[in-house]
Amino acid sequence: MKKPPAIPEDICFCPLSGILDVIAKKWALLIIAILGNEGEKGFNELKRELGCISPKPLSDTLKNxxxxxxxxxxxxxxxxxxVKYSLTPEGWELRDHLIPMLVWVSEHGGQDMPGCPIRARKHP
Incomplete structure (x- = not known):
């Protein structure tokens, strides 16, 4: 695994407050993972893959x-x-930054769920 780029000593974390409120929601990262693995998906396809999500939280999360x-x-x-949903270039970029974090979690005690349908695959 390559070494991450150096982080400046003086960096403002304020921009996190807007985006973190959205991506920290229960379903957001799972939606990003599914769209990243499989490309375009319709609303009902996402609902089926996520399993126990109801339409309102899925709709709200997609809108956000x-x-x-x-x-x-x-x-x-x-x-x-x-209606089809897909990741934007910024969505792909975020997904690419999340993968090292998931590797870290996995190496430090995180457990895979049996039959986990969400796996990291390279995007086109």
């Missing part, structure tokens, strides 16, 4: 991820309209 620029929403001109 879209609002901060991590997820994009594409409405297809079908009847009824089909």
């Amino acid at each position: 991820l879209e609002r901060i620029g991590l997820v994009s929403k594409k409405v297809l001109g079908t009847s009824p309209p089909t």
Whole structure:
């Protein structure tokens, strides 16, 4: 594993307050992981993969991820309209930064859930 870039000694953590409020929510990182592994997904596909999430929290989380620029929403001109969600370049970048953290957690006592459907895969 390569060494992370040096962090400046004087760095402001204030920008975390906006984005951390969104990505620290229960489902946000799982949604980012699924979209990162599998590309575009519809609302019901995400709901099915996440298992026990109800529509309201999924909808709210997707709206928040879209609002901060991590997820994009594409409405297809079908009847009824089909909506697909995918990661933005910023969403891919965040996902790439999360993987080393997950490796660290795994090496320091974090446990995989049996049959875990969310695995890190390289993005295109």
